[in-house]
Amino acid sequence: MKFIRRISRLRLLPKLILTFLLVLSPLYFIGLKMNVSGSGIVRNEISNSLSSRVDLYMEILESDFSRTVGLLQQYVNDDDLLKLSTSASFMTDIERMDSILRLKSRLDLLKSSSNFIANVIAYIPDIDRSITSNEIDITNFNRVEFEALRQANNRFQTPFIVWQDRLFISISYPDPSINKSPRFVMAVEISRQALETTLSRFTNEGGGAVLTGKNSLWTVSGAVDVQQGKKFLQQVENERKQITSEIGNVKIDNMTFMVAQKDSETLNATLLMFVPTQSLLLPLQTYRMWLIILSLSAVAIMFAFSFSIYRMIHRPLRILVAAFRKLEQGDFEISLKAPFQDEFGFLYERFNATVRQLGVLVHEVYEQQYRAQSAELRHLQSQINPHFLYNTYFILYRMAKLHDNENLIHLTKHLGEYFQYITRDGSDKAPFDKEAQHAKSYMEIQSIRFRQRIKAVFEPIPQEVSNILVPRLILQPIIENAYNYALEQKAKDGLLIVNSVVQDGRLLVVVEDNGDQITPESLKKLQMLLSNGELVAESTGLVNVHRRLRIQYGPEGGIQLDIGSLGGLKVTIIIPLERE
Template identity: 50%
Template structure:
């Protein structure tokens, strides 16, 4: 419920903006879903592309190197090679020359059979010559290279031999010579630049590839300008954790990559192609930028449209609302103007007409209410005058019978001051000093009447309180009520106390007695009588005082009832103090 109240308290302009944003939010969500779907599709396509390129490149290498290996195997049956390796000593020079030329021609064919062949050579120790497919044709025998080429391969799984940063595929005949040198070695040098160039052609900008020997993780070739390959190959777990022909996402040194691996069972090598995921997502960057631009533009349009509605509808409503508040404050002469003749123009004209009528009616009601309250105040004051007459004459009669002249003189003096005060014509307000003197006079009269039965105390006025203007006859009726309904029933130990206290914003006169069979039920009934506020109905002195204070000072004034410290009734007269009373 509190949340509903908070939402209801939001002003119109924010409500308009929020409403339009809520209406447009499905479009934002759909756009975001389209973007996320596009990202998934792009990732899927790139993964498929990586896998396709890896398979295609590895298939190319399998075909080319497979052909090279088969061709090398055919050299075992080459007649010219066998003669030069075994019977060269008995061959004539012409026969040797012809055999060399035919052998070089075969090597040229092997060299041209694949773009990955850098040079094809045959090392023949018997003739101390090396026949190659390059321009030299026949060159001097290199014993060191022959020894390196005829050495055993490091692994049985790989056909490649690495020597001086060069890569070779070799054929040693015979394959096992029991410590003897082979009669010939056929070697094909692989073109590393061609491998790199082909790898470059199979990779996209930002991506890379690396061809490694599977058994040792040694790099055979890698794409240019790709320092990532070194970083990736420093992670040996990638070779173990990445399945062949599978694509996975890995993090290396804080950078995320998509990596696809393909193994060649025949060649004993693996190809890893990778692309940074940031390059993948970069393809959707423009879509995100346009989505952000669309969102910002939508918000600007919503705010502009809401503000236009605010100017057209809300602003005239605010002006009308402010005018109603001025009417609430009593400014009935206030009028509003509106230049247009639309619906608001009609409302403004009707408001001005209503304000004029209210101005007339309020003045009429105010005058009538003022007269009614003044009449009620006079009526309430007149009710107090006859309350005390018959008791005073009865007391005088008894004192005269008893010839109690001293008390008779005191009583007649007090009676004279008493009736002089209540019958005096003049204003309805008197200084607190005069009102307190009258109440004290009344208590002196009652003290003579209830001698030895009631102990009465009357406190002094606070400093600065004597001149405060208060309504006439507000204390005596309360004191009279205490004697009449409580103290006169006590045969002894009666107690009455009057105290004054002055606060910054109010004057409090406390009148307290020690009561007679006073209960909480009686206190609650008295409070209900005061709250009833029955207007001109006949009422007691206490109710009259309460009513007069309410009429004079408003709801902040009146009587406050409570149980006193000695078990009787405590009545506090509350009089607000304004600037007029200071």
């Protein structure tokens, strides 16, 4: 009863899905059972066939290479070869040439006896020549190749010698175990290309075959897909442990291959044939596909009668829910179109009207807040612009009175640049290099005034932030504050340093002095003044700059106060670059 109650509480779509599953489950079970049973029978037949084929192909390869070894051994008693290798110095040129031509003719016959032979070579040290079936003329003697192929080789274990990734069958006379300096070496070079072509013809189901030495010193692969054959070679050594003596499986690039192997004691090699399981079981997969298509067709037909009613309710609701989600994200441009003039059409129209009204209200509130902040920003800036005026005229008065004309010239120059910057236009922002130059002009003016008592250092600004826009008149008030409250009372050795760095996506402008007026208690009062700056009617330069930066950049910007390494106040102006 509880199960029935839970089902009755489900929505329409889950109920339909559950009904279809109950109807189709027995059909699927019967179809899969038939497919699994047929797959097992077909797999056994294919395994037996593949095992028989690999046995047959290995017998063919053994017969071919055994015949080649037998023919090669007959050349040990060849008259012309024995004469050329033992008594060539006693032969006339004509006799020697006749022997070489007869020997070359027999080498050609040996080469034509098998498609797997690429070349037949007779290495004869006494005449310092190599006679080959592939060359018209007699070639020069290759000492390196001769030394590699004359090594003793147990032909009862393996007939092959691997040298420079080439495969040879060779016979030395006399045997190197008896005489270390053989009179001649007969070698047959196996054609890898011909062997690969033959191996690729062993299977026609999209797989291939691999012939490899027992110790993996050499490997020849033939596959319908060359890249697939290379990947099989890369994994065959790791996967062969999972292969039984005859049939096994190997997985390559999410594809399963049926692999049959046959070991040869005569060749000391293993022949592996691999065929994609998918191609072998293609008829069963086709049957399974049609079973699925039939089931899906039944579902589609049954679903068509109920889905029309279902979509009349679910689809409009889904569109309405999606619209509400976009509205939550702040998208006030969304508008719904009602395809029918029904209850959902009425809801869509009311939703559109509500969105339009919300957009108007949000726009009004945003514009009002922006105008208020802009007005406050200009008010704070207007407080800062004339702040330096009175002190400047006092300095000019003192220099004129003392007849300090040289410094008076420098001062008026810097003063002109100073007032040119603050009166140039009404823009609230300026490039950082211009703002820094303005502050530097101010420091030059103060350096003329306190040249005997205060040393001012303005470090170069980073090149990458020279053109970013910053609020105007944020650096000069901080420097002015350092002169007025920290350095003006020092009798000597006053020091003021201004430095700019880029760190963690922020521009940090540090103004630090060595004044002795700052204490932990006074620092704490200044920090509290900054945090409550918006409540102060007549703000100081520090509070004004801090407030302007907060209006411009939000809580990421502003001023940070600390006791610096010089012993005085350290003021850090923080400007987030990503919000610049």
